[in-house]
Amino acid sequence: MRADVVVVGLGTIGALTLAELSAVPGRKVVGVERFGPVHSHGAFTGESRVFRTAVHEGERYVPALLEARRLWKSLGAQVGRSLLLETGVLSIGPSGSAAIETTASEAQRFSLPHEALDHAELHRRYPQHDLDSDDVGFLDLLGGGLRPELAVLSGLEIASANGAEIAVRSPATAIEHRGDAVAVITAEGEIVADRVVVCAGSWAGELLPQLAGLLRVTPLSLTWFAPHQIDRFSPDRFPVFLRDRGGAHLFGVPTLDGFSIKASAGELWGNYASLGESPKEVDLPTLEHIARTASWFLPDLNPEPVRVSMHYDAYASDRVPIIDSSDDGRLTVVAGLSGHGFKFAPIFSRWAARLALGELPDGYDPLVYGLDAHRSCEPASSQIPCGA
Structure with missing residues (x-):
């Protein structure tokens, strides 16, 4: 041909x-x-991806993210689908932490719509999250979830x-x-x-x-958990979120299927020279670690995943x-x-x-x-x- x-x-x-x-x-x-x-x-694959405009990786990405957001919405309008779930993205961390300060600084510099939440307001609006005493929140109002x-x-x-x-x-x-x-x-x-x-x-x-x-293969796990009170995790009440706490990382997305939410810990297996060498499934000790982490951050979750998947990305x-x-x-x-x-x-x-x-x-x-x-x-x- x-x-x-x-x-x-x-x-x-x-x-x-x-x-x-x-x-x-x-x-x-x-x-x-x-x-x-x-x-x-x-x-x-994996139902959803986090989309942010204020990112702690550096301000060089903000203009490109704003353009990407415009293009995602344009593509969605072209095909008649909601590709961008506009829930906002809630970052939670200790007051004064680098991730919170960087995202807040970017929001100010680029006039990004956002809300800074002190500890009391964060707890009042998003009681689904278990908080440490010094936790505060930053809500990126242009962020949300993408439907891959x-x-x-x-x-x-x-x-x-x-x-x-x-x-x-x-x-x-x-x-x-x-x-x-x-x-x-x-x-x-x-x-x-x-x-x-x-x-x-x-x-x-x-x-x-x-x-x-130049490349290494990194396994990434995704997990879904069933909350006891699913109505508290609907897109209008529970934004896409990113959290780091006590050395653990968790990101998640509100319910899209009506019974579970995605709450995943990301990179846990290190790097591999090729896809063939990478683990093919989540081992039980790692799955138990993810479950403990998820229920620690979000106590309403039943601490047994209802769905687990492994994915592989090439990292430079x-x-x-x-x-x-x-x-x-x-x-x-x-x-x-x-x-x-x-x-x-x-x-x-x-x-x-x-x-x-x-x-x-x-x-x-x-x-x-x-x-x-x-x-x-x-x-x-x-x-x-x-x-x-």
Whole structure:
């Protein structure tokens, strides 16, 4: 098969990139996915994702998050779905802590709608949370939750309506430069294209040798618990939340199914060189730890998860995504989203589409996101991006 552009991997970035590239009539665009459409194996899955505009990772991200929010709402309006659950995001922590102070400072600088809650007001409005005596709250009113499976489905629907071809259950096994073209080798044969975009998530390091040493696979667990009083955890009463307490981390989302809430502890297993080496399920001691943590933060939860899932994301050593094109512009890669990529997906997918067409996207900086920048950045033990 011959194509103008092939997108390898139809998770969040891949599906939205395919939609972007298919928008021009007459361009033959093909998407290749190793699993079925909107499957349960990717880093994007798990019902919801946290979306914030005030983030403690650094103010450099705030303008991009505001633009991403606009794009998420625009995409939702286009497909007639509520992709952004506008509950706000409640951060809870000790008064004067770095996370609370940084988010408050960003909100002031960028005039972000927010509410600062002292201990008494926090307890009065959100009694679902067990608090320490010095805990205060910060409510990011533009934040909320994103619906990942619906987002991927929406991207694929748009691409299909635009005439893109979608090949599912067709894993790519190799990608080869061939002079003035690139070949994507799959189990069903090969597709030769002028341009190829690789958005293969945790499989990217195995597919592209140039990523060797730049990525690690990090397992992430998600858990859902059933509150005794589910009405207290509805989206209108219980915002998406982030908490750190006594060395434990918990984030969560209000009930979307009417009987449970997502309350998850995130990264607990460390890093692995490949997906094949990663644990495939949550072991019992870790599950018990998550359950104790969840019921400590939210005492109304029945301390036995009603649902558990494992997910895998590729992390860059500096936690800055790798977004770059080959010297000839024929191969573009988006990889190493490092657990924070979903919220930026509408922006990153536009960058990927523009790069694949030989353009330099607005807001994209190769000195930050390019392969050379990642090769020159020493592996970081902190969460602060290299050069931030």
